[in-house]
Amino acid sequence: MKLRLWLSAEKLPSPPGKKVFGNNKLNAFAILSEIGDSGSVLGIKRHRLQTTEVVPQTSSPEWQAITEFEHRSHTEHRLSVDVFHSDVGPLRNESTITTTTTTRPTMTRRVSHRGVPTPEAAQQLCSLFFDVETILSQKDYFILEPIPGSQGGSVTVRLEVVKADVTDFAKSVLRFQLRGSNLGNVVRRGMPSYHFEVRRKHMGRTQEKWCLVYRSETVPSNSNPVWAMMIHGVALDTLCHNHDLDEWIQISIVDVSANWATLGTVETTVREFMERGSEMGPDTEKGLLVTNGKKQRKVGHLVVAQCEVIAPPTEEIPTTPRISLVAY
Structure with a gap:
């Protein structure tokens, strides 16, 4: 069956080493991925489903990107949500994201933007995992997952079944x-x-x-x-x-x-x-x-x-x- 997903967050934490106050709030975007059965070199194999738009100047973003994906009932199906802060605004193209691994616990991603001469660093705010079957078993088809180490921060994933219709x-x-x-x-x-x-x-x-x-x-x-x-x-x-x-x-x-x-x-x-x-x-x-x-x-x-x-x-x-x- 095909599922439709909505993604939002509340009270996202500030990037490591940077406190965000007043009007200088977060420019948050998220990367939604499926977790594969076999591991990669880093231990987890991910298939990217979608990169959201950047929602500027807020620590509680609601992303308009609506993701649809296939799911087989009663089988293990895990999703990962990685949320980032960007200093330069919306992403223009998913292909502009490249990953570099560091020894720090927070991964830094270099993000290129059209019209911006110098690429800026997008800092990871959190990384959470969700199980599709667990979400579908909830009475209202959503899960609010707390962000570890934050003060009341959370990420919410909502699902619904897309009607099979070819009209x-x-x-x-x-x-x-x-x-x-x-x-x-x-x-x-x-x-x-x-x-x-x-x-x-x-x-x-x-x-x-x-x-x-x-x-x-x-x-x-x-x-x-x-x-x-x-x-x-x-x-x-x-x-x-x-x-x-x-x-x-x-x-x-x-x-x-x-x-x-x-x-x-x-x-x-x-x-x-x-x-x-x-x-x-x-x-x-x-x-x-x-x-x-x-x-x-x-x-x-x-x-x-x-x-x-x-x-x-x-x-x-x-x-x-x-x-x-x-x-x-």
Whole structure:
């Protein structure tokens, strides 16, 4: 069966020999790997599944990278999560990472970045191991693993079974563009720098959890931000786990300049979201109401400027050419 994985962390420790205070927080990314059956020279053989994006300026990152992998039921299947701090921001390419082994307990990885003339060192913050069968046996399909030696730090892995579906719905992708209208300020001084985050519910046996599926770029110093049209989009199969367009999604407006504080949220269905992107008129210009807190304080509007569903290309069945018999 195929599994889908979400990854997040809380209260990551500072890199060895470097204390992080105030706004100078961690730029964290993670490398998710499968543990092989046979050992390598270093004792553990790993197959890399994915390298996440760097989440800047926070010690409690939630990564948008959603990993899917195959798992055979009732068999041993182990995963490793290695979390790093980078001084220079997001990774551009997984192939730019090279590993050098040192005698120190913490491994140092040299990370190259496009546009950065001098490579910087990415320092390892923690390395944890998870068993897939153990996670699936939990009532809500997740495990929170404490980070040894940290003060309350932890890494959380959530799993769900991907529905086996070969229909066009499972293969379709949703692309959209959003813009904010008269968004308020989280803090009174300065201009906000906003990005938005899209979440959908991860369904456990006893509880639900909003999980991140997309994070936009940041528009600096603007209370009426216009975000770029998505390039790759979000798979409908990821956004609607039960393949139901009436499932709920949550869109959060986050001010990066205010220590990643959330200005407000919008909760809507995928169907309404798609209809908003295809409508024109005063209601569309008004947009979705963004509210904050239990009292639902109004903090602005979110307009769906564009929205489209890209269906998978249809496979054309080649036709047999007709053969004409010509008498000579």
